[in-house]
Amino acid sequence: MTEITGKRITFKRSRPNPLFESWLEELHEEASNKKSKLEPMLKEALTSLSKYPLPLLTGAECAILSGFDKRLCQFLDSRLEVYNSNNLKIPKPASPIQVNASQDSSSNNSNLQQTNGVQNGNSNQNMLNINEATASTSQISSHLSSCNTSSPQTPKPPEHSAGKRARKTKHYKPAHRSGGYAILLGLLENSESGNPVNKENLIEIAQKYCEESFVRPKPESLYTAWSSMSKLVTKGLVVKHGARKATYTLSEQGLNLAKELLEESKNIPTINNIIFNDNHVKNQEPILTINNGHQNHIDIVDNEIPTTSEQCLVDKSPILEMLPGTFDVVLIIDIHETNGLSKKTDPTVAQFNKYPDLKHEYRSLKVGDFTWIARDKVNSSKEFILPYIVERKRMDDLGASIKDGRFHEQKFRLKKSGLKNIIYLVENYGSNKHIGLPVQTLMQALANTRVQNGFKVHITDSLTNSARFLAMMTKRLTIEYKDKTLKGHNQEPSGDILPTFAFFNKAALKNKPLSVTDTFIKLLLQMKGVSVEKALAITKVYKTPSSLFKAYEGCDDDREGELLLANLKYKNVSSNVGPKVSKSIYQLFTFDNYI
Structure with a gap:
């Protein structure tokens, strides 16, 4: 028997993982257009995937390749889950076929044809499983042609076994506003x-x-x-x-x-129409619906807001008036809350653009992130700031501000703004896993802000709901003030007399010259346990460090000095500064501790 020698023939797939490759190509194109830092990593992942000869069934399996980190594997698994939920399943091809040319040529040809036929049949069956519910025959054929190396065959719909009912074809329709x-x-x-x-x-x-x-x-x-x-x-x-x-x-x-x-x-009312075109809304207590459907009452904080005379940056001026119906309530958004108004796709700008009836403007605010003004319809330069201001924080930013000390400094500046109603608007950051501090710590900080500082705290789950909250607030304030006569001047707020927006923004400058008392307050705020209210209570009695030194010199012993500030009242005479804080300040300011 003659021995026939020949070369081994190996059949390989040109694109073993066409879906994963197409999804990575989309990501890479998007990252390249945005000049993202992820572009090199995605390029490396795409290259390594294109060279890998075997099919991968999950994103987790891609972790063995270069360029795939945990996030990218999770992305592919999530995308695959969505893909499979639409009844499109990745084919599970058989192992690459290897045929030894040393065998009989006629038997080789017949075996090869049979093997290829079996492979194609299995692959087609996997790909076409319940596929008629979601994709056309032409789409399936084109997908199969990219997955199989053998000559393309016309796919046939799966035959349902007797006794089993075929699934009904589903008509794909995306969710509203998705x-x-x-x-x-x-x-x-x-x-x-x-x-x-x-x-x-x-x-x-x-x-x-x-x-x-x-x-x-x-x-x-x-x-x-x-x-x-x-x-x-x-x-x-x-x-x-x-x-x-x-x-x-x-x-x-x-x-x-x-x-x-x-x-x-057309039959589904838009959020804009619900908020701004609801004729059933009458004058009533401002009630704000939050995300979980509960209601949160925004009441007025009656605490006296201490301010300093150094904030009067302009001369006294006559009191101006706005009669009912002669002004508009306008939401002012800090321009630093955006990535630039020139970017038409900026998320913040896009969210507020969903409310065409919302009167809003972007300006540079020296304190806070959002506020409201009453602007004269005829003389647009006449603007009074309403006694409401909002500080917006995302959970991760809140954690960062607590760690670097901005949290207390910002609350101090909000208190000193002179506006009665201060709202802390907090957005959840996904599942709040990567926010720098434990969630319990942040919730405790917000509770302290509510109880000790007298701020209103409102929590939302996204920028979308934050914008909705502010749009609702604008509508409520419009209703509240539409029948009122407003008075204002270029000075600090006094009773029902409001400051002008120009005065408010100038007085709130972060880098304006500080008085000795303001500097003393900022120094006290750096100490553990000293809140804004406690610092204000101390400086109300001892306006300068010098006056506090003299008081300590008059004490008979250390015990008396340590308790000097303990019984000072703050927060409407309901709480004391406390012995621990009093002792810490005494130890800081007494001379003996520095020898």
């Missing part, structure tokens, strides 16, 4: 021009239809609203033209679905 919903309506709006639209312009158009940001991922996530685009393309609702500088249009199916969504949305 990313997919916004993209479809944005493309429908653009379709009037008759031209494809690129990513940047589409985001600008679609953002107003969406609750989430198209450019900023959710906390602890890599997803943005734009992540829904790949799903729309897969479903055949959106047609993508080009690769690098891609443009997008609606398919005929997508056009019909977009029109259907637009028609349905």
Whole structure:
């Protein structure tokens, strides 16, 4: 028997992991356009994945490759979960086929054909499992052609075994105001021009239809609203033209679905209409609905707000008036809360743009992040600041401000602003896992802010709900002040007389010259256990360090000196400064401790 020698033939798949590669290509393109620091890592991951010869079934399995960190593996697993929930399953191909050419050539050919047929049949069966519910035959064929190296075969729908009912075909429809919903309506709006639209312009158009940001991922996530685009393309609702500088249009199916969504949305009231066009809202106590559906009453803080005469930066001026109906209530947003007004896709700007009836402006605020003014409809230069101010903190920023000392300094400046109603608006940061301090510590700090400082604390779960809260506050203040005659002057607030916005902002300058008393307060605030109220109570009796030194010199012994400040009252004479704080201050300011 003649021995036949020959080369070993190995069949390999050209793209063993087409889905993972396509998702990484999207991420890499987005990171490259934004010049993100993640771009090199994504490029390395994409390169290593493209060279890997075997199929990977989960994102966790990708951890063995270069460039895949924990976040990226979790992203692929999350994307895969969404993909599988739509009844599209990754094929589980058999091992690469190896055929030894030394065998009989005729038997080799027949065995090879049979093996390939079995492989293709198994792969097709895996890919087409319940696929008729979500994708067209052409989409499945194109996907299979990228997964199989053998000659493409026409896929056949799976045959359901006797006694089993086939699942009903589901009609895909994105949720109201979701990313997919916004993209479809944005493309429908653009379709009037008759031209494809690129990513940047589409985001600008679609953002107003969406609750989430198209450019900023959710906390602890890599997803943005734009992540829904790949799903729309897969479903055949959106047609993508080009690769690098891609443009997008609606398919005929997508056009019909977009029109259907637009028609349905006419019967769903927008948040803007609920807040600003509700004719049933009458003058009533301002009640603010928070995220969990409960109600939070915003009451007036009657504590006297101590201010210093050094804050009077302008000469006395006559009292001005605004009659009912002659002014508008306008929300003022600190410009530093945005990434720049020139960026049309800025998340903060986009959230407030969802309320076309909300009168708001962006200015530089020297204290606080949001406030409200009453502006004369005729003379726009006449502006009185209303006695409400909001400091916004995200949970991670709150933790950072506590660690670096900004927390107490900001509360002190808010107290010194002279405005009666101070609201601390706190946003949750995802599940609050990476916020620098334990959640219990932050909640205790907020409780102290509420009880000791007399601030109002309102917690939301996102920037979207924070913007909604401020829009509701604007509506409530408009109702509260619409029948009132407002008085104002270029001085500190006095009773019902409000300061002008120009005076308020100038008086709140962070780097303005401080009086000796203000400097003494700031020094006391650096000590453990000294709150703003305690520092104000001490400086109300001892306005300068010199006066406190003299008081200590008059004490007969250390015990008397340590208790000198213990019984000073603060917070409407309901609490004492306390012996521990009194002792710490005595030890700091007595001369003997420095010898």
